[in-house]
Amino acid sequence: MVNKRTPIIAGNWKMNKTPKEARELAQALVPLVAGVKDREVVLAPPFTALSAVAEAINKTNIALAAQNLHWEDKGAFTGEISAEMLLDSGCRYVIIGHSERRQYFGETDETVNKRTRKALSKGLRAIICVGETLAEREASKVNEIIGRQLAGGLAGVTAADMQSVVIAYEPVWAIGTGKTATPEQANDVHHFIREQIKALYGPETAGALRIQYGGSVTPENVSTLMAMSDIDGALVGGASLKPESFAALVKFT
Numbered sequence: 001m002v003n004k005r006t007p008i009i010a011g012n013w014k015m016n017k018t019p020k021e022a023r024e025l026a027q028a029l030v031p032l033v034a035g036v037k038d039r040e041v042v043l044a045p046p047f048t049a050l051s052a053v054a055e056a057i058n059k060t061n062i063a064l065a066a067q068n069l070h071w072e073d074k075g076a077f078t079g080e081i082s083a084e085m086l087l088d089s090g091c092r093y094v095i096i097g098h099s100e101r102r103q104y105f106g107e108t109d110e111t112v113n114k115r116t117r118k119a120l121s122k123g124l125r126a127i128i129c130v131g132e133t134l135a136e137r138e139a140s141k142v143n144e145i146i147g148r149q150l151a152g153g154l155a156g157v158t159a160a161d162m163q164s165v166v167i168a169y170e171p172v173w174a175i176g177t178g179k180t181a182t183p184e185q186a187n188d189v190h191h192f193i194r195e196q197i198k199a200l201y202g203p204e205t206a207g208a209l210r211i212q213y214g215g216s217v218t219p220e221n222v223s224t225l226m227a228m229s230d231i232d233g234a235l236v237g238g239a240s241l242k243p244e245s246f247a248a249l250v251k252f253t
């Protein structure tokens, strides 16, 4: 079967770049990826740089993402940010449940679920991150962990809403470590994710779902990852912080 899913390459800038630096990076990127039509390009700067990047990528083929959102609409939630604020800043996507949030900021499958449902109800597309730690992999618990993260994170999400969901598989042990999962290791988990989605939503939704890989993706290894049957994109940290390397990733062949 021909894979008709549009590849999606997203740069997660994490806690890097002031608004000025972010604007410059985005401005440098725009001409480098301007001709790219057959794949989606997404940038996720920190909150303070969203507006600057939105301006820089206005009317281009690059979409804007935030790195988190809160599930309430407004109110006394110091330090949080709402879906409406993100939409107003020009976001089309939001990353939810990144492993760094799960590890350091108490994110759970339940809070991932609340954020996901809020994002989708407001018309934001959700990039939901799942992934196992090294200890979990060594204990042969990959499927158990990923299955739980998917079922928990997607509870109450309808098949119609799944059209606005991207799943990012990011093995924790591969993030920022230079240790990429082998294309086969990654594809095995991607295949498992698609099977889980099939069980939850049926073959049509599963077939259309885009699953990104994340964890030490570079211009050097992106092509072999993207050649795998169930890998539909990349969620890139370190290599997204320089215009040339991110553009090279976007233009993988």
Ligand code: 13P
Residues within 6 Å of the ligand: 012, 098, 170, 174, 175, 176, 177, 178, 214, 215, 216, 217, 235, 236, 237, 238, 239
């Ligand atoms: P690195 O590409 O720096 O390993 O980060 C991956 C990641 O966490 C993207 O969300």
